[in-house]
Amino acid sequence: MTKAQQKIIELDAPASAERLAALNIGDVVYINGLVYTGREGVYRRILDQGEKPPTDLAKLSNINFHCSPAASIDSDGNYTVGAVTATASFRFSKWMERWFNLTDCKVVIGKGGMPQSDYRDYFVPKGAVYLTTVGYGTGALLGRGIKHVPKAYWVDELGIAQAIWILEVEHFGPFLVESDIRGNSLFEESKQEIDKNIEALYAGLKKPALRRYGETTKRTDEVI
Amino acid sequence: MIPETVIQDAAHEITRQAAIRIPEDYRTGIRDIRAGEQGALSCFVLDTMVDNWDAAVADQRPMCADTGLPRYYVKFGNEAVIQGGFVALERALRRATAHATVSVPLRPNRVHPLTREDHNNNVGSRAPEIEYSVEPDADWLDITTVHKGGLFGTDYRMLFPGDGWDGIKKMFLDTMIQFGRRGLACQPAIVGVGIGGSKDTCMVLGKQAACLRVVGDRHPDPEIAKLEDELKELGNQIGMGPMGFVGNSMVVDCHIEIAHTHTGGMPVSIHSFCLSSRRAVVRIYDNGSTEFRTDPKWFTTYHRREEVE
Numbered sequence: 001m002t003k004a005q006q007k008i009i010e011l012d013a014p015a016s017a018e019r020l021a022a023l024n025i026g027d028v029v030y031i032n033g034l035v036y037t038g039r040e041g042v043y044r045r046i047l048d049q050g051e052k053p054p055t056d057l058a059k060l061s062n063i064n065f066h067c068s069p070a071a072s073i074d075s076d077g078n079y080t081v082g083a084v085t086a087t088a089s090f091r092f093s094k095w096m097e098r099w100f101n102l103t104d105c106k107v108v109i110g111k112g113g114m115p116q117s118d119y120r121d122y123f124v125p126k127g128a129v130y131l132t133t134v135g136y137g138t139g140a141l142l143g144r145g146i147k148h149v150p151k152a153y154w155v156d157e158l159g160i161a162q163a164i165w166i167l168e169v170e171h172f173g174p175f176l177v178e179s180d181i182r183g184n185s186l187f188e189e190s191k192q193e194i195d196k197n198i199e200a201l202y203a204g205l206k207k208p209a210l211r212r213y214g215e216t217t218k219r220t221d222e223v224i
Numbered sequence: 225m226i227p228e229t230v231i232q233d234a235a236h237e238i239t240r241q242a243a244i245r246i247p248e249d250y251r252t253g254i255r256d257i258r259a260g261e262q263g264a265l266s267c268f269v270l271d272t273m274v275d276n277w278d279a280a281v282a283d284q285r286p287m288c289a290d291t292g293l294p295r296y297y298v299k300f301g302n303e304a305v306i307q308g309g310f311v312a313l314e315r316a317l318r319r320a321t322a323h324a325t326v327s328v329p330l331r332p333n334r335v336h337p338l339t340r341e342d343h344n345n346n347v348g349s350r351a352p353e354i355e356y357s358v359e360p361d362a363d364w365l366d367i368t369t370v371h372k373g374g375l376f377g378t379d380y381r382m383l384f385p386g387d388g389w390d391g392i393k394k395m396f397l398d399t400m401i402q403f404g405r406r407g408l409a410c411q412p413a414i415v416g417v418g419i420g421g422s423k424d425t426c427m428v429l430g431k432q433a434a435c436l437r438v439v440g441d442r443h444p445d446p447e448i449a450k451l452e453d454e455l456k457e458l459g460n461q462i463g464m465g466p467m468g469f470v471g472n473s474m475v476v477d478c479h480i481e482i483a484h485t486h487t488g489g490m491p492v493s494i495h496s497f498c499l500s501s502r503r504a505v506v507r508i509y510d511n512g513s514t515e516f517r518t519d520p521k522w523f524t525t526y527h528r529r530e531e532v533e
């Protein structure tokens with residue numbers, strides 16, 4: 001049995017350039033300090049519709065979590081966040097460059113990463129890294145790391161799932177460094193390795209009578 | 225006679241248990257697959273999952289923030305009598321779901337498919353789903369809840385008799401690989417394969433094979449059991465582990481269920497029950513007493529029968 005032996009790093013928010021430069025893909029990261037959630041609702045409102053951010057995000061933190069918390073607001077206006085889970089980030093590619101410019105965000109936490117070209121085009125020029133959640137069903141562990149929810153913005157305008165939640169966290173994780181400031185990608189590295197074996201798996205299996213539409217080379221082909 | 229209140233309380237309890245406690249058979253399955261895992265990152269993910277399950281039980285919070293789609297499978301003993309009948313049973317299950325959404329809490333995942341309107345209680349039109357089966361010579365009621373998450377890892381194809389076992393293997397590989405990358409299917413999973421029936425039965429069977437049989441269970445037909453072993457092994461030979469990292473843990477177990485089908489076709493469906501393989505079961509006896517467990521015991525000899533009685 002191989003023992004899991006990644007480097008484990010406690011990262012304070014806001015994350016400094018030196019600390020980020022020291023991260024390598026595959027490192028395990030826990031976060032301490034403030035992070036904020038923000039996803040398509042926020043990106044659309046600020047970047048596409050030109051709305052001013054409800055607070056100076058750059059001052060608050062430079063860590064943007066692609067997340068919908070299982071959260072509630074009680075009658076006194078207090079916030080409770082139970083379990084949290086990241087949402088798939090690849091859908092947010094088109095906003096990242098402008099988001100980085102506007103907020104000086106340096107760390108994106110999400111699920112499943114983005115295409116490596118996004119890291120090269122948008123992340124590397126800004127010295128930003130991408131951290132992925134693990135599993136991905138680690139809601140209970142992540143929920144533990146949230147100590148306090150000081151504020152939520154745009155709950156009425158965007159709803160609980162899409163609002164900006166400010167989370168005060170301690171030993172919040174684990175996350176894996178999926179892309180470092182050099183634009184390396186853990187998922188891409190794994191893919192390259194795994195792909196070497198793929199053709200061999202299919203060797204000797206006869207072709208089914210009916211092909212699938214996507215398996216044909218042209219959309220005008222018949223599937224038979 | 226089984227009272228409606230007992231059903232509602234028991235259904236609430238299994239819904240809570242399912243969300244928080246990973247079934248023992250799956251946990252053991254992950255332990256075994258971890259023992260053979262060579263990839264360092266894959267090991268790390270599996271270890272983290274075990275930590276997460278421990279945290280969920282210790283803190284009594286859901287293991288995954290996506291609490292899936294709660295649904296129920298009801299097996300009636302032929303002699304069971306429910307106070308208020310079937311309508312009372314369904315009412316109890318819908319109420320239990322709404323109550324658990326607040327009390328656990330579960331994420332209100334159920335929305336109208338087009339307007340996306342959310343009732344915030346996981347109840348709606350045809351939600352939670354309730355499926356039925358029967359068992360002779362029994363006066364109890366078995367209720368299983370399954371909270372299946374995951375938008376990925378499922379496929380259906382109409383294969384043909386001539387495609388044979390090769391066709392199924394190829395489809396299996398396609399499904400595992402395409403949804404395994406980046407861990408979209410949140411593998412390693414219990415993979416259920418439905419073979420035969422009509423399109424709809426094929427889908428239902430495959431899903432039930434994934435969600436209603438425990439890790440380590442084998443089909444009573446030795447030929448089918450052999451195929452289960454073969455597919456499990458094939459999945460774990462891909463070279464992929466959790467999150468799509470290099471590894472050899474894709475499939476914790478594989479379960480196949482068959483239904484007699486059209487002579488010209490061989491419909492196949494594949495379903496992945498993710499790292500949060502949530503199921504919990506209660507048996508309610510005629511005197512109102514309850515017994516909790518995690519093995520649905522859904523596929524009985526009677527349920528799989530082939531002959532005319």
Ligand code: SF4
Nearest residue numbers: 137288373374410498
């Ligand atoms: S597929 Fe399962 S483990 Fe993954 S996020 Fe959904 S419920 Fe959680």
